[in-house]
Amino acid sequence: xxxxxxxxxxxxxxxxxxxxxxxxxxxxxxxxxxLVFRGIEGCVPLIHGSQGCATYIRxxxxxxxxxxxxxxxxxxxxxxxxxxxxANLKIALDNLIRQYKPSAVGIASTCLSETIGDDVQGYLEExxxxxxxxxxxxxxxxxxxxxxxxxxxxxxxxxxxxxxxLACGGPRSNSLNIVPGFLSAADLxxxxxxxxxxxxxxxxxxxxxxxLDGESWSDYQKLSPGGxxxxxxxxxxxxxxxxxxxxxxxxxxxAASCLTEAFGVKRVTLGIxxxxxxxDLFFSAVQEIAGCxxxxxxxxxxxxxxxxxxxxxxxxxxxxxxxxxxxxxxxSMASFxxxxxxxxxxCATGAPTKKFQEIVSSLLSAGHKDIIIREDADxxxxxxxxxxxxxxxxxxxxxxxxxxxxxxxxxxxAGFPVHDRIGGQRILHVGYEGTQQLFDRIVNALxxxxxxxxxxxxSYI
Amino acid sequence: xxxxxxxxxxxxxxxxxxxxxEMTCEKVSVAGSVSxxxxxxxxxxxxxxxxxxxxxxxxxxxxxxxxxxxIRGSLSSGPELHRxxxxxxxxENEVIYGGEKKLYAALTELxxxxxxxxxxxxATCIIGLIGDDIQAVCKKVAAEQGIDxxxxxxxxxxxxxxxxxxxxxxxxxxxxxQDDKAVVSxxxxxxLGDFNLAGETWIIKEYYKRMGVEVVSCMTGDGRIDEIRxxxxxxxxxxxxxxxxxxxxxxxxxxxxxxxxxxxxxxxxDTAEALYTVARHFHDATILQNTEELVREEVNRIYxxxxxxxxxxxxxKAAIYVGGSFKAFSLVKALRHLGIATAxxxxxxxxxxxxxxxxxxxxPGTIIVDDTNPLELSRFMAEKNVDLLIGGVKERPIAxxxxxxxxxHNHERKEALAGFAGMIxxxxxxxxxxxxxxxxxxxxKNLRTRKEGTEDxxxxxxxxxx
Ligand code: SF4
Ligand code: SF4
Numbered sequence: 001x002x003x004x005x006x007x008x009x010x011x012x013x014x015x016x017x018x019x020x021x022x023x024x025x026x027x028x029x030x031x032x033x034x035l036v037f038r039g040i041e042g043c044v045p046l047i048h049g050s051q052g053c054a055t056y057i058r059x060x061x062x063x064x065x066x067x068x069x070x071x072x073x074x075x076x077x078x079x080x081x082x083x084x085x086x087a088n089l090k091i092a093l094d095n096l097i098r099q100y101k102p103s104a105v106g107i108a109s110t111c112l113s114e115t116i117g118d119d120v121q122g123y124l125e126e127x128x129x130x131x132x133x134x135x136x137x138x139x140x141x142x143x144x145x146x147x148x149x150x151x152x153x154x155x156x157x158x159x160x161x162x163x164x165x166l167a168c169g170g171p172r173s174n175s176l177n178i179v180p181g182f183l184s185a186a187d188l189x190x191x192x193x194x195x196x197x198x199x200x201x202x203x204x205x206x207x208x209x210x211x212l213d214g215e216s217w218s219d220y221q222k223l224s225p226g227g228x229x230x231x232x233x234x235x236x237x238x239x240x241x242x243x244x245x246x247x248x249x250x251x252x253x254x255a256a257s258c259l260t261e262a263f264g265v266k267r268v269t270l271g272i273x274x275x276x277x278x279x280d281l282f283f284s285a286v287q288e289i290a291g292c293x294x295x296x297x298x299x300x301x302x303x304x305x306x307x308x309x310x311x312x313x314x315x316x317x318x319x320x321x322x323x324x325x326x327x328x329x330x331x332s333m334a335s336f337x338x339x340x341x342x343x344x345x346x347c348a349t350g351a352p353t354k355k356f357q358e359i360v361s362s363l364l365s366a367g368h369k370d371i372i373i374r375e376d377a378d379x380x381x382x383x384x385x386x387x388x389x390x391x392x393x394x395x396x397x398x399x400x401x402x403x404x405x406x407x408x409x410x411x412x413x414a415g416f417p418v419h420d421r422i423g424g425q426r427i428l429h430v431g432y433e434g435t436q437q438l439f440d441r442i443v444n445a446l447x448x449x450x451x452x453x454x455x456x457x458x459s460y461i
Numbered sequence: 462x463x464x465x466x467x468x469x470x471x472x473x474x475x476x477x478x479x480x481x482x483e484m485t486c487e488k489v490s491v492a493g494s495v496s497x498x499x500x501x502x503x504x505x506x507x508x509x510x511x512x513x514x515x516x517x518x519x520x521x522x523x524x525x526x527x528x529x530x531x532i533r534g535s536l537s538s539g540p541e542l543h544r545x546x547x548x549x550x551x552x553e554n555e556v557i558y559g560g561e562k563k564l565y566a567a568l569t570e571l572x573x574x575x576x577x578x579x580x581x582x583x584a585t586c587i588i589g590l591i592g593d594d595i596q597a598v599c600k601k602v603a604a605e606q607g608i609d610x611x612x613x614x615x616x617x618x619x620x621x622x623x624x625x626x627x628x629x630x631x632x633x634x635x636x637x638x639q640d641d642k643a644v645v646s647x648x649x650x651x652x653l654g655d656f657n658l659a660g661e662t663w664i665i666k667e668y669y670k671r672m673g674v675e676v677v678s679c680m681t682g683d684g685r686i687d688e689i690r691x692x693x694x695x696x697x698x699x700x701x702x703x704x705x706x707x708x709x710x711x712x713x714x715x716x717x718x719x720x721x722x723x724x725x726x727x728x729x730x731d732t733a734e735a736l737y738t739v740a741r742h743f744h745d746a747t748i749l750q751n752t753e754e755l756v757r758e759e760v761n762r763i764y765x766x767x768x769x770x771x772x773x774x775x776x777x778k779a780a781i782y783v784g785g786s787f788k789a790f791s792l793v794k795a796l797r798h799l800g801i802a803t804a805x806x807x808x809x810x811x812x813x814x815x816x817x818x819x820x821x822x823x824x825p826g827t828i829i830v831d832d833t834n835p836l837e838l839s840r841f842m843a844e845k846n847v848d849l850l851i852g853g854v855k856e857r858p859i860a861x862x863x864x865x866x867x868x869x870h871n872h873e874r875k876e877a878l879a880g881f882a883g884m885i886x887x888x889x890x891x892x893x894x895x896x897x898x899x900x901x902x903x904x905x906k907n908l909r910t911r912k913e914g915t916e917d918x919x920x921x922x923x924x925x926x927x
Contacts, residue, residue, distance in 0.1 A: 020567035021523055021550035028524030050586055050618035051490060052500025056528035059854055068858040070495040070835055076618045081590060092493030099493075099836055111522045112586045112618065115556055146522040147556045147587070217862045218904035220839035352552075380545075399530070 022380035023402060025324055026350030028146035029154030030108040031057045032182065034071050036158035037106025037140070039206020041227035044102045046092055048085055048120060049110030050076040064417040064424045065185075065212045067224065072096055076112055085118045086126075093127060097137060100222050103230050104138040106158065114145035138230055140165045150351045152326050155182050156246075156254060159205055163255040166230060167237040169263045175201040175235065176289055177242035177265065179255050181272060182326055182416060185213035185425040187434065194283075194431060197297060198290040203232045203239065205255070213425040237263035241289050243282075246328035247271045247359050271363070272328055273430045274438065275336030276305060278363075282431075301432035308436060309340055312443040315461070319392040319446065320345040324382060324400065325415045327356050327375070333395060333414070335363035336435060342442070345370065345391050348377035379403065393446060398424070410445040414438065472831040474816075476823050486811055486831040495834045497782070497855050498809045500617035502585050503529075504625020507872065508705050509581055509613065509632060511656045512684035513537035516547065516577035520564055520595060521585030523550045525617070533872040534658045537683050542577055551587060561593050568602045568610065578686035579609040581632060589616035609686070611635055622784075623704065623810050630709035633680060633689060637713065640690035648743050649675040651695045651719075653710055654702035655726070657682030658872060661879035665726055668736055668880065672751045674743070680706065693717040697742055699724055699735070704785040704810050725787055726879040727887075728795030729760060729767070759881035767798065770888040774895060775800025777848040782830075782838060782856055783870055786811030786819065792851055792870070793822055795887060804845035807833050835859055846909055849895055864906030866894035 030047050034057055037045035047054040054073035061069050074085055074092040089107070096105055109120055124139050142158040149157075159179055180191055188209035195202040210226020236242070242256040242265050249256070250269045259265040268289075273282035279302075283294055320343045323333045327349040334344040347360050356375040364371065372385060379402050386407055394400045394407070397415045404411035418424025428434040447461055471485035490496040502519075506529055510517065519526040526548030537543065549567045551560050564582070572580060580602075584595055595612045603610040611632045615625050650669065655662050662682030669676050677695040678688035698710045698721035710721035722742070724735035733756045740752035779801050781792050786808040793803045806819060807830035819829055828841050839859050842850065850860035853871030860867040868890045870878065876886045900906045 018567075018570055019549075019563060020518070020571055021526070021548045022571075023530055023546050024523050024527040024548060024550070026523060027527050028522060031524075046493065050500055051496060051498060052503055052586075052617040053524065055496065055499040055855075056503070056524070058495075060528050062855055062858060066858055066861075068835060068862055072493050072495050073490075075490050075492045075494070075496070076586075078619050081586075081618050088492040091491070095491060095493030110586075111524075111556070112590065115587055115590045145553075145556075146524050147551050147553050150523075216864070216903050216905065218908045220843060220859070220863055220905075222836060402531075 018380070021378045023378050023399070024350055025348065025378050025382070025399070027060070027151035028053075028057075028111075029144035029149050029151060029157070030054075030110055030146070031060065032151035032153065032155030033106065033108035033142045033144045033158035034069075035061065035182070035208060035212075036142075036155055036162065036206045037104075037108070038069060038211050039208035039227050040104055040106065040162065040233070041229045042103030042137075042223055043106050043140075043227065043230075044070060044072055044096055044100050044104075044223060046072045046074065046096060046105055046107045047110060048074045048089060048092075048107055048118065049112040053110050053112075060417065063419045066422070066425075067212050067214060069212065070100075070223065081112065081116060084116060085113050085120075086123050089120065089123050090127060093139075102137045102223065104140060106162070107139065107141045108144045108154065108158065109142070111145050111147055114143065138166060152182060152328075152351060156249065156252075159255040160253070160258060162205065162233060163236060164258055166233045167259060167263070168234050169237045170235075171238060172240065173201070173235065173238045175203060175239045176286075177236050177239045177256070177259065178202060178204040179242060179244040180204060181244070181246040181328060183245075183272070183430060184416070184427050185209045186428040187430045190428055190431050190434060194298070195286065197295045198286055198292060200286070200290050203228060203236055205233060205236065237265065239265050241266040241268055243268045243270060243285060243289075245270055245272045245282075247331055248327050248353060248355055271335065272332040273434075274332040275339050275435055276302065276309075276432070277339055278332050278335050279430070279432055279435060298432060301436070305432045305436045305439070308439055312439065313341055315443050315446055317341040318343065320390065321393045321395055322346040322348070322382060322386055322391045322400075322403065324348040324350075324377070324379075324396045327351050327353050327359070329415050330396075331356075331359045331363055334360050336438070337395075338364045338368075340439065342393075343368065343371065345389055346372045346374070346382060346385055348374040348382050350377060352376040383407070393442065395442065410449040412438075412442050412445045473833075473837070474820070474829045476820055476825050476827045476829065483813075486813060486816060490832055495836070496809075496832055497834065497853070498832060499622055500586075501620050501622065501625040501628065502583060502615040502617045504622035504627075504705070505583060505613045505615035505629040505632070506625070507533070507622075507656070508626055508629035508681060510543055511535035511537070511681040512581075512686065512689070513543045514540045514578040514685050515542065516571055516575055516580040517543060517583070518547045518549065518564075518568060518571060518580060519583045519585060520549045520560065520593070521551055521587045522556075523548050525583075525585045526550075533656070534874055535656050535682060535872075536660050536663075537657075538663075539685075542575055547571055556587060556591055559591055559593055560588070561595075561598050564593065564595065564598050565602065568598070569606070572602070572606045572608065572610075577608065579611065579636065581611050581613050583613045583615050585615065586617040589619060609636060621810065626705040627708050630706065630712065633709055634712050636686065636689045638690070638693045638717070640687065643677075643691035643694050645677050645691070645694045646675040647696060648673060648745060648748060649677050649695045650697045650699050650739060651677050651692045652679040652682070653698050653700040653721070654706035655679060655682045655879070656702075656872065659875055659877040661726070661877045661883065664877055664880040664882055668755060669739070671755050672736065672740060673745075673748050674739060680709070693719065695719060697721065697739065699739055701726055701735075701787070702785050703787050723787070725791040727788065727791035727883065729763075729798060729881065729884055730794060731791045732880050732884070733760070763881050763885050766885055767888055770892050771799050773892060774888075777801045777895060778804045778845060779849040779851060780805035780838070780842050780845065780847045780865075782807045782833060782850070782852045784809045784853070786815035788870065789819060790815075790822065793819070795884065799888065799891065801849065801891075803827055804847050805830065805838075805841045807831060807838075839863060843909070849891060862905070864900055864903030864909070866891070866897070866900070868894060
């Protein structure tokens, strides 16, 4: 193994050099909201705007999950854009309720409805008034204009809106709320398994582990089964604590903070548990809430992971990686790479979030001088930077294929979306187990790359 | 069971079940439906996207651009500028104070960086609301940079995908006629409405070459700005995917007197018919003879293989749901070649005549549907007990969950389906999916096999109309 001794020039963070966005590394807000709504049992997402947004979002999400995902649209026309979307929203609700018989409808606004100033909350009040005494589904509204935020903002906004609309107080239970952030279906299942092993009752919001990664059916289902039951969401105000994953949420108004304010539910904000350090924090938080020891199973998983780190360390030591995607995902990945000896040379997110730099830096061990941290970045920026600084491996969603192809480097697919492979929803990232899988894949990608490019070839590492 | 919304009842017919066949189509989707359609912008983007040496800048918030990055399988033999996604990525401030400045800066930097032959600027929904004068910005940049900068009025809410096609045709039309110096053969054509998905334009161009017909331009598969500029020199326009490009052919006929024919390159008969249509147009003995030879040779080459597949596939039933109706016609015929009956057929954008023609070529009992949605489609598929669905990305999981085989016929496909060679690929794809052993585990498939034929779909369709 060759350690990387060359001191690379420090590229100053100057902000994007281009006015335009070239190959965006972010998506729009209603996408995040739609995912959350599909993680609620019997809930249909309704995007309030014109048809294209809903169809494009569906197509994008389906290409990752490979599952039927119905997202309705209120189908703005020219007249709607002029006179407002009240009538369309009402018709849309009527039609959806009739066809899907949902237990909830999750409405996300778009750039369009926000720009014309549609008062969706007001329209919903009206709708409820007209239907007094009639059993209508829960109506949840998230304001998600994309000119104000990315899919992650839409995601957190929708979770918050759901909790604010539905959660109630009452006698305290010993249940734990988990707001997992934008993770894979496999991640959600693993987190639930962990909490169950601590004998804690738990409500995870959203939970699309079944709805977006379900079994083969015997009959066509209008809405795929699974998701957080509305009744469980109502009970979130009585929980013992809420764990929200994503360091950028600290200090923000979130679902967890609203539960604290309204019902005094304790709020715990943690990073996404990827890597030993972040996962340790997660487990100790759960231990504290549950008031019990770490189950043997996880102690052993951790032990095996440490053992694997040692087995693989020489292959990866000093390698340089580019990581990109949602800010919180990148932050945890940076922490993980840092602890295994890979330099996260370029950490990029498409979101214009001021905190990103600070959060990522705080997770790196001292002494790293040549790491570039970029917010509001796109894939062309990343390509420019990588060409200049030189990296060995690309880790992130499948849109990084563009970098891999241009730089002729290995790509380890993680996060969302994975459009060019099967099983993106089943990639496990979190916990000791998820970290183990990521670690093996990263090490093997580097080995494979070397093997493929070796003129002689070899059959032992 | 699902309910068919009242507003949708006139968009669903079963051949032979009603006295009159009058499809209501070309209307906006019902609010609250989960339509498989996209928007005006999508229509424009689909048509112009394959022009590989042009800059495609999407003016608006980032979504519309992010979702269409490298979305289609349109190949280029040279530059690949079309595979990048450029957006002005408007933020709140620009939505309030206007996006013209940002558009100007974005266009300028991108043209200077990527040196395109021309630039298309797509207006998305927001632009229609905040009232940016993109025409003026385009004009200014064009003058400064010395290339064509063409606004495409594709605000998503201003109509349907078809209006997007129209806007794209208008954009193309601005380029046509600019290069008058080019010398082309008298036996020359433009290919309209082929997008070189998986290299299909190349297959078709090769046929024309063998026939002795010069292709002046293809709009827009493997497209180049300079070719489009001299397209008016061709003697004939051959229009595929008529839904998107007939409008351009009509404009070219009016202005330049170029006649056009509508064809399809999908399936054996339609491909042969397309080539003969062109050959006959030129009244040239050599071309006609070349064409006969070509068709004979190609058909002889693929026939034994098609026959092999036919024996395996005969007796199955299919559902078709595609974007354009012309594609649907060809598919019905191609499937018939394989002994597969079409039980359900529909499109996102067909017009009245299209549906009448579909009704004519379909077997009695076939369900014909305009702008359907997952609930309806799945219901029809279950009731007709189909073995195969032909559709796009959004339809695929519906088929799979129902234990139904699937053939991709969309803009992302990686297998060429056009021409004679494409017919073989089509057969292979259908065969590979229909005969896969995995269906033995599908609960839905097993359930259907058990109660084969016990439900009657016509009941449902009549209910929809009562
Ligand atoms: S914003 Fe408008 S143009 Fe863009 S995808 Fe949505 S409907 Fe289409
Ligand atoms: S960015 Fe806005 S307008 Fe574009 S697709 Fe997203 S919500 Fe629709």
